[in-house]
Amino acid sequence: MQARLKEWFLSNWLYRNGYTSTNISSTVPARELPDLYEATVAELQDGLDSNRFSSVDLVKAYIGRIEEVNLKGPALRAVLEINPVAVEQASQLDKERRSNRKRGPLHGIPLLLKIRIGLTVTLSPADEASVRLKSHAVGMSTTAGSFALQDSIPPKDAGVVTKLREAGAVILGKANLSEFGQFRSHKLTGGWSALGGQGTNAYYPNGDTCGSSSGSAVAVSIGLCALALGTDTTGSITFPASRNNIVGIKPTVGLTSRAGGSLTLDSILVFAHIKIPVVPISSHQDTVGPLTRSVTDAAILLSAIAGPDPNDNATSSQPFPLPKYIDALDPNSLAGKRIGVPRKVFIDSETHPVIIAAFEDSLEIMRKMGAIIVDPADLPSADDLIKNGWMDEELICLVDFKIDINKYLSELKESPSGVRTLEDLIKFIEGHPDLEQPRGYEDQSVFLESNNTAGYNAELLEILERKTRLSGEQGIDAVLSKYNLDALVAPHSTFQAAVSANAGYPMIQVPLGFFPDDTLPAALDDGPTFYPAPGTPFGISFFASAWSEYQLLGMAYAFEQKTQTRLKRRAYTKAIPSTQL
Structure with a gap:
């Protein structure tokens, strides 16, 4: 039922606004135009600056691409909402460009936001005294994929959205995700939300997207948008980047804002002093970052959203x-x-041999590029992390979630469902099984565990300190110092994501390889999606200490330029939209 409701909403919106499969493409002359499957920000800006196409043309083309594959055809279910005034916003930015008021590299570039990221406003006429767009509230909600938050409105835009507006980006719409950042239950398949349905990978039919920034990653992977933003608590940017053959940056906690609401969150640590418009999981680990097709575009987007x-x-x-x-x-x-x-x-017995082989090859490539590979360079705290680290992280996130989500829900400007606490949220899900608990997606055990927590006490504060220390000071920092390293590399894994997340440190994920065509498709955790499967991607991560994004970007870029892995394989044919400029 929820899938039909969402399909009706999106299809009806497209029809009412004149976007059909026969007229969706722009009317620009047939010349050399960028292929939107792979188009970079630089290529799009070149076309916009040379008047080969406009931002309005670009928005219409991306909407056409979404219409082709999102709910029809392969039904990838990557996009939840289209910004109802995206064309209006693009038109205003085209006027600014014609008036020589280009704001920067993101001017007129359409991007998607993960639907955990607060957006209360879109566009109103520009103030004649300023190039900044004023704003007024229209109907884009911040739902985290749940009917419980449908049509809810946070008090303000997220801080990163404010920066994107100032940079001239076009908010194209909002992307699907693993509901509540995969924190309602660890048993639910990644890429599923009640509002959006089960998202799938564009590299294999019903392939697993991973999560929780699943829709953002899938949309970027096949050019349903130029760029996208995701959020990351523990691997929610880097996992889907790895699984979808794109670049993802999990920034240092504090490099990009999670804020934008109107009230202050009471908490133990300074990290948790947030006015929250990004639907939270843990104020100690949550961060917002780019999902892009290239390291260059990731650097451009990160520069736009970073800052105090x-x-x-x-x-x-x-x-x-x-x-x-x-x-x-x-x-x-x-x-x-x-x-x-x-x-x-x-790297252990659970790491797939195909991934290990590709990773070993990557080390040899880096050696030939002049890197000094120190192997092994194990974290001094590795044994303690295995003993305590993952349980510590889970416990802290359970405590944080109840504190943070209660604050977020209580501050919503509008909440038509009446949900204002975690307990309300649990009751809403239980009371609407037709919407929130279809067969195979009933569980909300993590919500229930979180609701049973009672905030911080001395013991929990010790656990918080330990999990941060083991991953940071005695983990990543210690191994970098011991071997005089510039960075660490590993094939992307759950443990790797958790260590960087616990420390609040950055990680950059770039494409590494693909499973061979003779791979037997495996139902992931006996669910509806497959991984591994023929042609499905996997990635490699570069990670280091806090605030090392600049250095990591350089190394990731060099590796990307040498290997060009992303370009070695495209999505399966039916998942590639035909609409172009």
């Missing part, structure tokens, strides 16, 4: 001034770098 925000105290600890991340992109960035391979914890 008085509504999120975690951002007060970032270095000043922040570097220009685009300046880090040197194809020789790996030459002379000392790269550590933390095999213990990150």
Whole structure:
């Protein structure tokens, strides 16, 4: 039922606004135009600046691509909402461009937001005294994929959305996700939400997307948008980036704002002093970051959203001034770098042999590029992390979630369902099984566990300190110091994501390889999606200490330019939209 409701909403919106499969493409002359499957920000800006097409043309083309594959055809279910005034917003930005008021590299570029990211406004006429767009509330909700939050409105835009508006980006719409960032239950298949249905991978029919920024990753992977934002608590950007053959950056906690609401969150640590418009999981680990098709575009998007925000105290600890991340992109960035391979914890018997083989090849490639590979370079705290680290993280997230979600829900400007607490949320799900609990998606055990917590006490504060120390000071920091390393690399894994998440440290994910065509499709956890499967992607992660994004971008860029893995395989044919400029 929920899938039919969503399909009706999106299809009806497209029809009412004149976007059909026969007229969706722009009317620009047939010349050399970028292929939207792979188009970079630079290519799009070149076309916009040379008047080969407009931002309005671009928005209409992306909407056409979404219409082709989102609910029809392969039904990837990557996009939940189209911004009802995206065309109006693009038109205003086209006028600014014609008036020589281009704001920067994102001017007129359409992007998607994960539907956990607060958006209360879209567009109103520009103030004649300023190039900044004023705003008024219209109907885009921040639902985290749940009917419980349908049509809910946070008090303000998220801080990152404010920065994107100032940069001139077009908010194209909102992407599907694993409901509540995969935190309602660990038993639910990644990429599923009650509102959006089961999202699937574009590289294999019914392939697993991973999560929780699943829709953002799938949309980027086949060019349903130029760029996208995701959120990450423990791997929610880097996992779907790996699984969908794209680049993902999980920034240091505090590099990008999670804030934008009107009230202050009471908590133990300065990291949790947030005015919350990003639907939260853990204020100690949540961060917002880019999902893109290239490291270059990731650097551009990160520069646009990074920076201090008085509504999120975690951002007060970032270095000043922040570097220009685009300046880090040197194809020789790996030459002379000392790269550590933390095999213990990150690579084990559960790591697929295909991934291990590709990773070993990548180490040889980096050696030939002039990198010094230190192998192994295990975290001194590895044994303690295996013993305590993952349980510590889960417990802290359970405590944080109840505190943070109660604050978020209580501050909503509008909540038509009446949900204002975690307990309300649990009752809503139980009371609407037809919407929220279809067969195979009934569980909400993590919500129930979180609701049974009672905030922080001395013991929990010790656990919080331990999980941060074991992953940070005695983990990543310690191994970098011990071997005089510039970064660590590993094939992407659950443990790797958890270590960086526990420490609040950055990670950059880039494509590494694909499963061979003779791979037997495996139903993931006996669910409806498959992984591994023929042609499904996997990635490699570069990670290091806090605020090391500049250095990591350089190394990731060099590896990307040398290997060009993303370009070696496209999505399966039916998942590739035909609509172009």
